[in-house]
Ligand SMILES: Cc1cc2nc3c(=O)[nH]c(=O)nc-3n(C[C@H](O)[C@H](O)[C@H](O)COP(=O)(O)OP(=O)(O)OC[C@H]3O[C@@H](n4cnc5c(N)ncnc54)[C@H](O)[C@@H]3O)c2cc1C
């Protein structure tokens with residue numbers, strides 16, 4: 001069992017938890033993920049590591065309560081425990097010295113992006129950061145990201161704060177030269193940003209949230225096409241150069257279980273945790 | 279017992295086919311005490327038992343059969359456990375027809391003794407009675423050993439070494455220990471409760487089982503040495519699924535057998551939504567491959583409600599690598615065998631879901647390196663199969679994570695770890711390996727046999743290292 005030692009609601013339905021897992025904390029790097037399982041009937045769900053506290057031996061991760069597991073997790077309080085917390089998994093993000101780096105984060109992903117940004121900054125890079133959310137209220141980690149950036153932008157889908165949407169990035173890219181870019185967010189956003197950076201041939205690293213089961217290279221559920229080859233996101237990624245990624249295939253594969261996810265989520269909403277079988 | 283009686287094996291009851299295709303309960307029901315004793319009666323108690331030569335872990339087969347004949351079931355089980363710490367598993371899934379039973383002399387004139395069924399009976403009896411934890415041998419040297427992977431190879435090494443007085447920690451990347459026994463082989467062939475009883479047993483012996491630890495990510499092999507482990511056994515299996523590399527393979531509804539079986543067995547997808555992990559099965563399912571993994575995938579598909587399930591295999595029935603008993607069970611259950619066919623591409627519908635599979639007919643040519651006749655495509659014989667789910671079961675290779683993160687560990691071009699056959703020692707000092715990660719996908723009992731040798735090798739190594747004798 002792994003104890004949740006702290007929990008915070010960052011925005012409506014977006015939470016940050018710190019979990020006691022000293023061995024995981026000691027080895028975690030930005031860009032890696034953990035797989036959690038809440039109880040003995042639970043699904044294995046991947047979440048990106050958003051920071052560690054080596055003294056407390058904790059690992060932080062932020063999640064958006066969208067489906068059955070994340071909604072259940074939102075109800076677990078600090079002081080309570082979850083059954084499994086496996087990690088670190090996946091390869092670390094590239095965080096070497098590049099020069100000037102563009103970072104773009106969307107929604108809940110701004111939290112793990114902050115972990116990447118902090119390390120990039122420590123390694124001597126100049127950071128231009130754009131944080132995006134659906135509305136002003138949905139923004140997370142904006143202040144923290146601002147604190148580690150040289151230039152900072154905010155964008156919301158509805159324009160309630162900062163720019164409306166990410167189209168402004170086209171101008172930023174036109175006027176400045178970047179050496180590296182990192183994007184973390186929903187796949188549609190990754191695809192959009194890559195379309196904007198492609199004309200400049202800018203290496204744009206994206207973290208791919210494909211469907212996963214084991215997270216250790218055993219099942220191939222997470223397979224994605226990168227540079228024309230099949231790769232396993234959990235073993236070869238999850239960070240890939242977005243210029244090479246077949247996003248349309250990824251989007252289609254992500255939807256595979258949508259009907260079942262909706263059903264599970266609906267049953268959970270209507271009946272709560274203890275689902276009985278038919 | 280007259281000669282004629284001796285020729286015929288005592289049959290074992292099976293769940294009726296019309297029932298079993300709708301549930302995940304065990305198919306084979308096991309012997310009753312009377313049946314077991316009657317079957318044991320058939321054994322000739324050969325002074326030079328050939329059956330033992332066929333068993334990779336040298337179980338004293340006539341001795342345990344004699345105990346059953348005399349009604350000493352616990353003694354029978356103890357006899358088996360001298361050599362095999364997972365008898366309830368092996369009695370169920372060993373390919374006995376190619377091993378112990380193949381060698382049995384009675385097989386020459388009739389049915390060989392049903393050694394596997396008797397082994398299963400004795401260990402099931404013991405489990406129901408409550409398992410005894412043996413006293414530890416007093417060991418002159420104790421070392422600290424890390425085991426990577428909790429499949430049959432790792433479980434065997436752990437049990438043997440902890441009994442010899444070593445301190446043993448076992449690291450498993452999944453959330454449950456047992457390897458393929460937990461995530462691959464379905465409930466209806468090997469109830470998970472039995473596997474967990476075996477895991478509990480080695481925990482009670484004193485093995486520290488750490489699940490959720492992926493070695494190569496959380497600790498490397500070198501970090502484990504730095505942490506004070508004297509020796510490390512790698513039993514990480516062959517878990518990396520092979521794909522065919524044909525168009526359309528990444529469509530929705532195309533699974534690797536591993537993904538499918540992990541969802542069904544480890545995550546209990548067949549109980550969705552009581553359990554959280556979904557599994558989607560269509561009406562027409564094609565399983566590609568002809569081994570145990572393919573049979574298991576096909577039979578699971580049927581139980582999940584598929585209407586037509588095909589086994590698509592590129593050679594003929596004769597070359598089918600699955601256990602005969604399981605191929606027969608599959609046929610009985612109504613699995614349709616499409617032999618001498620090979621898929622060439624998948625096609626999908628507008629939503630990105632698989633809707634058809636193009637195959638080409640094959641014929642058998644000259645024997646290849648494996649001695650089996652090589653299948654060659656018949657030009658122009660392509661045809662379409664109407665399917666909405668495909669499961670690819672054409673084999674697995676070792677997961678490269680440990681090999682990639684450990685310097686000085688020699689591997690073959692197939693990614694298997696190179697070891698000394700006798701001791702299990704790999705090319706890096708203090709590292710031992712065995713099971714599927716060394717042999718490529720094989721059998722439970724061969725993984726255990728390799729585990730036995732490695733445990734001995736590790737014990738000797740530590741003795742030497744610690745300066746004992
Ligand atoms: C490497 C990796 C890292 C990740 N890191 C993070 C992270 O840091 N934070 C995070 O929040 N997520 C992260 N994810 C995504 C997260 O793992 C998935 O969202 C996960 O499926 C959530 O599980 P669930 O059971 O709560 O939702 P699921 O039931 O699996 O639902 C998943 C998807 O289905 C949709 N869905 C579910 N129910 C409904 C419904 N009723 N109506 C419409 N749509 C619905 C949701 O929009 C959601 O996108 C990561 C994924 C990967 C692969």
Ligand SMILES: Cc1cc2nc3c(=O)[nH]c(=O)nc-3n(C[C@H](O)[C@H](O)[C@H](O)COP(=O)(O)OP(=O)(O)OC[C@H]3O[C@@H](n4cnc5c(N)ncnc54)[C@H](O)[C@@H]3O)c2cc1C
Nearest residue numbers: 427429430431451457458462493514515713714720721722
């Ligand atoms: C579906 C299926 C059906 C089968 N049916 C039969 C049968 O009927 N009869 C038979 O004899 N054999 C059968 N086999 C084959 C048999 O199961 C294997 O040969 C046997 O399990 C190999 O044992 P092992 O200990 O080498 O590895 P495995 O059982 O594969 O166990 C390896 C374990 O190591 C873990 N691991 C891997 N990498 C790491 C890491 N880096 N860190 C920590 N842990 C790690 C894995 O998660 C896994 O739990 C079947 C196999 C499958 C897949």
Ligand code: SF4
Nearest residue numbers: 333368372377378394
């Ligand atoms: S372990 Fe397998 S091969 Fe050995 S006696 Fe038992 S069933 Fe036969």
Ligand code: SF4
Nearest residue numbers: 321322324329382383
């Ligand atoms: S060879 Fe057959 S008959 Fe002889 S001891 Fe073995 S099982 Fe019994």
Ligand code: FES
Nearest residue numbers: 215217219220234
């Ligand atoms: S999640 Fe199973 S192989 Fe990547």
